[in-house]
Amino acid sequence: MNEKLDINAIRNDFPILSRTVYDRPLIYLDNAATTQKPRCVVEAIEHVYYHQNANIHRGVHYLSQRATEAHETARATVRDFIHATSSNEIVFTRGTTEAINLLATSYGETFCNEGDEIIISAMEHHANIVPWQMLRDRKGIKLKIIPLTDLGELNMTAFEELLSERTKLVSVAHVSNVLGTINPIEEIIEKAHARDIPVLIDGAQAVSHMPVDVQQLDADFYVFSGHKMYGPNGIGVLYGKEKWLDILPPYHGGGEMIAHVTFEKTTFADLPFKFEAGTPDYVGSVALAAAMNYLSSFGMENIVAYETDLLLDATEKMMKIDGMHIYGTSSHKSSVISFLVNDIHPFDMGTLLDRLGIAVRTGHHCAMPLMSALGIDGTLRASFAFYNTHEEIDALVAGIERIAKMF
Amino acid sequence: MTINEKQDQIVETFEEYTDWMDKYAYLIELGNNLSPLDPKSKVNQNLIEGCQSRVWLDAEYTNGMIHFMAESDAVIVKGIVSLLIDVVSDHTPDEILNTDLYFIDKIGLKEHLSPTRANGLLAMVKQIKLYALAFKTKG
Numbered sequence: 001m002n003e004k005l006d007i008n009a010i011r012n013d014f015p016i017l018s019r020t021v022y023d024r025p026l027i028y029l030d031n032a033a034t035t036q037k038p039r040c041v042v043e044a045i046e047h048v049y050y051h052q053n054a055n056i057h058r059g060v061h062y063l064s065q066r067a068t069e070a071h072e073t074a075r076a077t078v079r080d081f082i083h084a085t086s087s088n089e090i091v092f093t094r095g096t097t098e099a100i101n102l103l104a105t106s107y108g109e110t111f112c113n114e115g116d117e118i119i120i121s122a123m124e125h126h127a128n129i130v131p132w133q134m135l136r137d138r139k140g141i142k143l144k145i146i147p148l149t150d151l152g153e154l155n156m157t158a159f160e161e162l163l164s165e166r167t168k169l170v171s172v173a174h175v176s177n178v179l180g181t182i183n184p185i186e187e188i189i190e191k192a193h194a195r196d197i198p199v200l201i202d203g204a205q206a207v208s209h210m211p212v213d214v215q216q217l218d219a220d221f222y223v224f225s226g227h228k229m230y231g232p233n234g235i236g237v238l239y240g241k242e243k244w245l246d247i248l249p250p251y252h253g254g255g256e257m258i259a260h261v262t263f264e265k266t267t268f269a270d271l272p273f274k275f276e277a278g279t280p281d282y283v284g285s286v287a288l289a290a291a292m293n294y295l296s297s298f299g300m301e302n303i304v305a306y307e308t309d310l311l312l313d314a315t316e317k318m319m320k321i322d323g324m325h326i327y328g329t330s331s332h333k334s335s336v337i338s339f340l341v342n343d344i345h346p347f348d349m350g351t352l353l354d355r356l357g358i359a360v361r362t363g364h365h366c367a368m369p370l371m372s373a374l375g376i377d378g379t380l381r382a383s384f385a386f387y388n389t390h391e392e393i394d395a396l397v398a399g400i401e402r403i404a405k406m407f
Numbered sequence: 408m409t410i411n412e413k414q415d416q417i418v419e420t421f422e423e424y425t426d427w428m429d430k431y432a433y434l435i436e437l438g439n440n441l442s443p444l445d446p447k448s449k450v451n452q453n454l455i456e457g458c459q460s461r462v463w464l465d466a467e468y469t470n471g472m473i474h475f476m477a478e479s480d481a482v483i484v485k486g487i488v489s490l491l492i493d494v495v496s497d498h499t500p501d502e503i504l505n506t507d508l509y510f511i512d513k514i515g516l517k518e519h520l521s522p523t524r525a526n527g528l529l530a531m532v533k534q535i536k537l538y539a540l541a542f543k544t545k546g
């Protein structure tokens with residue numbers, strides 16, 4: 001039992017956790033794909049629609065002003081949650097993927113020329129690979145890949161050797177969605193900054209699992225998705241240092257992002273609006289802020305401590321299963337366990353776990369280059385949230401053991 | 408046996424398994440018993456790529472009958488594959504083209520043929536019909 005968190009009370013905040021699948025209690029261990037939503041987040045959405053829905057900014061009427069205030073208060077909540085300096089540094093996007101695409105365009109088109117290099121790693125999600133490949137094909141840049149060690153950590157010696165005069169950006173995951181590895185991003189940022197190279201951190205798998213302080217990290221850009229941190233689907237965040245966002249050109253054009261438009265010339269709005277073309281998701285922003293306030297009410301340190309307990313418990317118990325192979329054995333791990341048992345195909349194991357009410361993910365996890373590096377087609381992945389319990393881990397372990405015997 | 412007689416027989420067999428895990432245990436047994444595909448058939452040209460698992464399907468046409476051979480990298484899929492090719496093998500192109508493969512639904516495995524499963528089975532069923540059509544037009 002965790003002294004700091006009342007897990008049963010927390011579970012009660014998530015109505016979906018008490019549903020059944022195939023007449024069995026749902027055991028939801030696919031949190032790295034998306035987390036479930038607490039009541040307060042869904043209620044925040046309902047509240048906006050029922051009580052303060054109006055298009056924001058520029059509206060003189062009462063409701064528009066309330067909605068605008070709520071949206072901008074949400075931006076301030078995000079700023080505080082990741083310890084940014086100013087709300088101008090918080091750009092709402094549709095998610096991690098859109099934020100990276102924004103930078104691949106706005107930063108990439110401005111600062112990258114033929115022969116320049118961008119460094120990513122072998123453990124990246126496709127969201128942090130494909131936009132750079134598209135930039136590569138437009139601009140003739142080169143992608144340099146940080147290789148991994150046997151533990152599933154970044155090979156830091158190799159990273160330093162990749163840094164060159166031509167490096168224009170380093171873009172790496174804070175936490176791997178497959179291996180769970182927490183990367184030494186402070187060190188990466190420090191080494192890159194020593195050569196005046198900016199760093200983009202894909203925080204999709206980190207923000208819901210640990211405190212993030214972008215100032216302390218000194219990250220130039222930090223991006224994440226709301227839906228992986230108990231928030232709603234369809235909203236995410238691009239944090240960028242003001243000095244960068246100031247000089248980057250807009251990504252999409254349209255309403256909201258302009259100061260003045262004539263057919264001859266358009267001047268753009270100030271930060272952060274320059275990057276938010278069109279009516280923003282002022283419902284999602286408010287609900288995301290509700291999720292952040294919800295997390296803050298428990299304290300991220302307490303969440304880390306509890307999830308680390310879960311990770312250690314699950315790892316220890318799973319290691320005892322005959323034929324178990326865990327991918328990603330760093331000592332700095334978030335609560336993600338990728339595994340295979342003997343030569344049982346992930347689809348087979350996943351299908352049968354599902355029948356036992358246990359939701360895990362199977363396949364390549366949108367990290368096909370990582371799968372190639374590991375020499376496999378896919379894995380099963382159990383990923384834990386702070387509403388998961390030790391009993392659920394026992395059920396997972398019992399399920400895996402039972403299924404393994406069927407082959 | 409006609410295609411439908413074979414289908415009905417499978418449905419009957421599956422009625423004995425009331426527990427889902429038993430049903431899957433039987434599919435695993437079928438999958439394990441499916442003879443491996445000849446290496447000359449297990450080639451990319453015969454590969455049906457699903458996101459979650461892969462299926463290889465090849466066919467031979469002799470004396471007016473089509474014989475199917477298939478394999479998958481996942482055993483449960485292999486089990487379903489083995490049922491499918493048993494049902495449609497050694498029939499004429501017309502018989503296969505006019506068949507409604509209802510047994511999958513009746514034994515409760517319809518979800519495995521849904522596009523969201525991405526296991527290659529749905530594409531395999533299509534491919535079976537395409538083979539039948541091709542052999543029919545070739546004559």
Ligand SMILES: Cc1ncc(COP(=O)(O)O)c(C=O)c1O
Nearest residue numbers: 095096097125127177204205225
């Ligand atoms: C590390 C990482 N980056 C990026 C993404 C993409 O996030 P989204 O689909 O919300 O844009 C994910 C989602 O799985 C992820 O795990």
